[in-house]
Amino acid sequence: MAHTLPVLPYALDALEPHISRQTLEFHHGKHHAGYVNNLNKLVEGTDLDGKSIEDTITAVAGNAEKAGVFNNAAQVWNHSFYWQCIKPGGGGQPTGALADKINADFGSFEKFIEAFKAAGATQFGSGWAWLVLDNGTLKVTKTANADLPLAHGQKALLTMDVWEHAYYLDYQNRRPDYITTYLEKLVNWDFVAANFAAA
Ligand code: FE
16 A cells, blocks of 8 residues: 555645645645655565555664665655644643643743744754653654654654745745744644643
8 A cells, every 4th residue: 555645634725824825735735745756656566565654664764775765754754743733723832731741841831932942943954843752751852854753762742844845935034933933823732732642
């Protein structure tokens, strides 16, 4: 069974004015679709054919000869996850057990926000900012290019794409404005809480 491009969980214009229809058309319809197509071409007829996306990623992580498979598989996973991390009318703050855990591990929600913004802003070039569970502790991390928590034994709870293709049409070089908007208007804390509850 070939890997498929997931349908977006909202309409292409649903995140406007924060993320435009044009950005989603390119980001989902061209970039994400491109990773899916590349991955399918790379694994067709190999022992990775038919494996789940997670099993594909863990099978090739750290194998330099399979970097192409890793990069495309990881980008497929990262984007499928990213679309669920945002929603129309998102933002605000988490509640319940996740809020308690953020307070316990970061000191306060504001300290978490500070760390997450810094991770996104200081990721040089392309990559991702994350909220992860690492051996039972919440951490903010950043990864370069396609790299992801699964390759480091961590459980991803939230991600933010900071590749230029995620924001350039709407924010040009103003990555910090995209990051602030992501946190204040777009984050789907229900999804993050569900990931935390399932961890
Ligand atoms: Fe992207």
